Amino acid sequence: MAKIVVITSGKGGVGKTTTSAAVATALALKGHKTVVIDFDVGLRNLDLIMGCERRVVYDLINVINGEANLTQTLIKDKRVENLYVLPASQTRDKDSLTTEGVGKILDELSKTFDYILCDSPAGIERGALLAMYFADEAIVVTNPEVSSVRDSDRILGVLASKTKRAEEGREKVKEYLLLTRYSPERVEKGEMLSVEDVQEILSIPLLGIIPESKAVLKASNSGVPVSLDKESDAGQAYLDAVDRFLGETRAHRFINVEKKGLFKRLFGKKKAG
């Protein structure tokens, strides 16, 4: 039985798609058969971030409408074994999504995959609700910024009430907080919310802290999930986060201001990425 994980946030632009791509890749690297599904019908991005935009023939809506089957639609990643992408439609809109249609696809995928990641669109409308409806676990991506925290809080409320698990009274969706675009320097200056500030409001287990990183833009522009950039701080942070997701203990890195010694200050360049 596959685990269905939704990557959601409420707020837009916080790093859901970046996270979906990075986490899916990291899971596949560890040997788990993973598929990542783009639920942002009409504004699809996952295929770009995964680097497979020129290989999209059919999409999620085609499968829901019975115009294509999963085998024809799933795109196998060329770099990483065990990794597949189910892209969204760019020409249709969210009205084409149906609960039954999504349910059927997830049932079929559950037979062969270990992890099914659902990349949610922003907001709390149809696309976002359907992305989370069948979820067993949820990664709530949040920026250390007031509107993002407020929207994540809202999303947590929706996760507790508008999912299949909530409606059936089953064990609730397991929630994880992933704090992205974290800058320890700005937190120290008092310009940015700290991990503790965010935790005080959201009160859910912390999966990881991804530092603000140049590597993310580089990665999305080149269509390479950032967790494949193992030299970068963001890449390493994502790999740590996935280790924690799989049950291992990892200390949180990149959360303290790097104290530069004299040599570094005189000669050191800012670390790439």
Next chain:
Amino acid sequence: MDHTVNSINSIANSPAFVLKGSLFTLSVLQLLDADLKKLGRELSEKIRLAPKFFHYAPVVIDLSKLSLNPNQNFDFQACNQVLRGHQLIPVGVRGGSASMHQAAQAAGFAVMIESSHTQADKNQPNLANRKTVSPVANKTGEIKEEIKEENKEELKDFKKPGNLLITSPIRSGQQVYAQGGDLVVVASVSPGAELLADGNIHVYGTLRGRALAGINGDTKARVFCHKLQADLVAIAGHYKVFEEVRADDDDFYKQLYLQDGQLCIGSL
């Protein structure tokens, strides 16, 4: 190009109104007799004994005990004038038949939307809150999200009113209503959340968002919290908006209560 710019500007100019939701306590005048002259006499008597008794109070007219003969039409217009002539401002009607409602609406009354719990409280003393609130907790005490102000189906599930205990955080956009009792939250309440109770509200955590205690008129209700960071607190309809962020060290262990109609904050 010009006229599109103008139309965008005209939308951006200040609108004439904004619609907001609010809770008010209203008295209910239950009509027992269709005789308006009799009504007028009794109202006059009340005013004679206590001149400021009604004092232009907004009131809802309850028609449920009004029995009319088949051909008898109740003159709502005349009723309106009798009431207003005696310092009562009728805002709407409740109960009674659909044809009564039609006649009332034609005479300018609103028909109050009711929740099924009001059937039980017909014997309760005046000051009943007629703006409905949807109780969102089901039998097991878990929170169900409800943004609409009224949902009769939800209410039918709700078995016994009483104290309500919540042990998980109350998220932005959620509304919890402890009907007929106290609300106890052993967690924090997020901004954008709403707590409502007929009785007291206790938050063993940080209270953000809104807390409305004693919503059916219990002026003795209080709000207790570990940390007061609420946007708005109300007791029996008397409310206080906390516009300025309170100093951090000042808002621990607070209780809010009504004293002489004013909402006061005290320490615990």
